[in-house]
Amino acid sequence: TAPGHGLDDYHTGLRYALEPYSPVDDDGRYVNDGKIPASLVGITALETKGRSPANEKVVELLNEVGAIMHHERYEHSYPHCWRSKTPVIYRAMDQWFISLDENGLRNRVLDAVSTVQWMPSWGENRIRGSIEARPDWCITRQRSWGVPMPVFYDENKEAYLDAQVIRAIADKIETRGTDYWFASTAAELLSGIELPESWKGKTLKPGTDTIDVWMDSGSSSLAVLQRRPELQFPADLYLEGSDQHRGWFQSSLWIAVATTGKAPYKKVLTHGFIVDENYRKISKSADKPQTAQSYVDRYGVDVLRLWASSENFQDDIPISETILNQVTQTYRTIRNTLRFQLGNLFDFDFERDAVSLDALTPLDQWALSKTAELITETTEAYDQMAYHRVYQLVNRFCNVVLSAIYHDILKDRLYVSAPQSTERRSSQTAIYLICDALVKVMAPVLSFTADEAFAYSHQGVEYPEGISVHLQNWPQIQPAWFKSEVVAELEELLKF
Structure with missing residues (x-):
């Protein structure tokens, strides 16, 4: 051996x-x-x-x-x-370690795990098992770059480490950068710093070890959230791949609990990795993977956003030309749905032409009832961060509820009826309300398309100053949109 x-x-x-x-x-x-x-x-x-x-x-x-x-x-x-x-x-190699059981630290970290919402829920068991089995943390590395381990050594290789000295040197590093440690002598580094008695008279040299990069990233919540008054600690959400239960999620947790007594985040969301259409790893060294920008150039940013939302992020996420072409078809359906609605509102002003909600035709009430369902279900999906569910709900709403049924039935009424007829104005009123709700529920995913459609529906121009769907409140269901008994009767009729 x-x-x-x-x-x-x-x-x-x-x-x-x-x-x-x-x-x-x-x-x-x-x-x-x-x-x-x-x-x-x-x-x-x-x-x-x-x-x-x-x-x-x-x-x-x-x-x-x-x-x-x-x-x-x-x-x-x-x-x-x-x-x-x-x-x-x-x-x-000789290394520096953090004792993870000192002062009950491991148990305190395990207690903090229970205060966090883990998505998916199995993440809690995964990080808990990793924390329980983890040995003491080796925090030094022998690399030619990185944050220095602020330790000095005498001629007998005895180590000198002091918290107050470290804080004073950190103030210098903050203004001069980490290279200052490696480019300076011990005398230069310690100049102007009050030294402990045991240090005085010693011939010291700065160590060359660097700190484990997981300490860098793990302390980000302290360096960012606690030092910026416009931010709050703990963070609302940490988001990373499934490998970070042993990495960033865990290092952040150890450091935050050790220094503040609580977890650095309220929620942790874990996602899978981008793979090819056969679910094989895309490797930079073995393949020539496309960049996100190359896909944006070919398909547009909203198609790429729609693709990302269409997959269950808890699993690995496949991407290919075939998959993106399929998503493009879904995008076209959504965009054409909005074009149909906006096109049929060309002579409609909501303040001037809208009919009272109690005068809406049964068909329009039915469509608004389906819109209410869309708002309820997409809101629940967003709260659960189930974006693939939002994709499915919006796609089904546009394809089935609107295109296949509601819009198809409306065509005669919209194209043939007199411009000021009650039935036509009723449908335009419903279309206006449906379009307003639709662009708002899809705005977190199709950010640019939703903003464009919202601007046209309210101002008739593209991206006017001060008008944006992203500055609006979330859509609210109005009880006066429909009467349940009217909707039930129409549901029976549509079964034929």
């Missing part, structure tokens, strides 16, 4: 009191520490052009002393770098 090169081996070494020996430097080469054979010093353990020079040299040395009984290639699972596709070399 090699306790200094791999987690399983490390735990085995702890069990049998073996030193976590790691004779490989930062470049992946064997070091000259007096223990490594001279012929191995400087040879890289990293794979180069499909071969590992160190592995070959070790086999050669074992053969020279007759210490190898058998040698063959054996294929097995081994961790590889996701970007370079080459084997990863593990090394045991």
